[in-house]
Amino acid sequence: MRKTFMLICTVLCIHAVFANDIQVANTGLTNQNTGTHTTQIKFDVSWKNSWRTSTNEANYDGAWIFVKYRKLNTTLWQHCTLNPAGFSAPSGSSIKVSGDGKGLWIYRNANGIGDVNFTNGRVVWNYGNDGVLDTDSCEIQVYALEMVYVPQGAFYLGSGGTESYAFKDSSSSSPFRVLGEGTINYGTSNGNLYSAAGGAGYTISASYPKGFAAFWCMKYECSQQQYVDFLNNLDLARASVNGISSFTGTHPALIAANPERAMGGISTSYFLAFTDWAGLRPMTEMEYEKACRGANIFPLPNEYAWGSTTGVPANAVNNDGTSSESYNAAANVNSNFLGRMARCGGFATVSTASNRELSGATYYGIMEMSGNGMERVVRLANIPPVMAFSSTVHGDGNIAASGAANVQNWIDIATNSTLNFGTRGSGFGNGLSNLYCISDRTFMISFFGDAGNNFSFRVVRTAA
Known part of the structure; x- marks a missing residue:
């Protein structure tokens, strides 16, 4: 009997400040395709004070979303390679996967200003390219950073x-x-x-x-919270040389004093x-x-x-x-x-x-x-x-x-x-x-x- 793929999925969002309050929720893995060695990553993302304008600045804000995985019973988190095609953008949004598959941008698809809540986004993970077998169980962590398009x-x-x-x-x-x-x-x-x-x-x-x-x-x-999330995602050896002493708690549960x-x-x-x-x-x-x-x-x-x-x-x-x-x-x-x-x-x-x-x-x-x-x-x-x-x-x-x-x-x-x-x-x-x-x-x-x-x-x- 085939082992169920991706038994575990955890969520971790890099969120910076009250002013933006970016949040990732409802992540998961679905629709595995063993023929192409891919699966879909699903997610919701929301943040405050978003905008898009076609006048003057002619720009918009958005989020850079990237995903880490580790195989069950291992300590090393690695980077997911995303497929530039096959994604599903939430209503009101556009998605663009980077050319190297290291992450995606999500942003408004029309002019507007105010809070956004993009639900049921999906992107394809080429897990086979990352050395993950069809029968491996993995957990993932999804990160989001607010960005501005220049x-x-x-x-x-x-x-x-x-x-x-x-x-x-x-x-x-x-x-x-x-x-x-x-x-x-x-x-x-x-x-x-x-x-x-x-x-x-x-x-x-x-x-x-x-x-x-x-x-x-x-x-x-x-x-501080973004940086401590980075350290907590590393193994202890890597984290120890990147400023671990600036935080309280025990790795991988370090705590920022003023996140x-x-x-x-x-x-x-x-x-x-x-x-x-x-x-x-x-x-x-x-x-x-x-x-x-x-x-x-x-x-x-x-x-x-x-x-x-x-x-x-x-x-x-x-x-x-x-x-x-x-x-x-x-x-x-x-x-x-x-x-x-x-x-x-x-x-x-x-x-x-x-x-x-x-x-x-x-x-x-x-x-x-x-x-x-x-x-x-x-x-x-x-x-x-x-x-x-x-x-x-x-x-x-x-x-x-x-x-x-x-x-x-x-x-x-x-x-x-x-x-x-x-x-x-x-x-x-x-x-x-x-x-x-x-x-x-x-x-x-x-x-x-x-x-x-x-x-x-x-x-x-x-x-x-």
């Missing part, structure tokens, strides 16, 4: 303001317009990209992600391991400016991520440490008052959610890109590993036995992380200043460390 389009680097080391057109102090993903010349010749940091001329490789092409970006910085707050103290190795595990990739500093400023928007000198030159730092806290933690009504940035990370999405309320400046949102609706945690990004520099960094290379979902990311180019970049990475947007430890401006590159040129309490991260994936 559409293709030309945009400007630099603002023409007084930010340190900002990008500019070589022949003036004017912003430089990025018109495509092809090679770009850096240097002092007419029409080149340049910066106040100077340096010898070189050609930026076509592979380096420049922000022109469409990509998805995490809506919030990685939260809704952005995760601080993240080193480059931790950040890359999470990114590989989630099937995503690091963001470049060019993509950071595009995600903040938007396409075809001429910059305002010295603008912050919310598109103005004024900001109101948080200077009071309500419901401290809870899922409803909030700040003084006018606040839109966490600079030096709190002395720690704010709740992810904490500056967006029902009354401010549709107002970019009041909520501290970027042009596309991405939160806390100025202040809170320093955003770790891949530096633009004439360094071989950086020039080899590619928009088409993402994590495969399975990190090395050592606990590190095993994407070779990322390893090469991380060997000198203080040279090849930097941070944008500043963090909670600095007073509101030019450091928080979209185009300020102070900590790209003089990166001062690898794992300060100010350091958080968010990651991206090319929209293909």
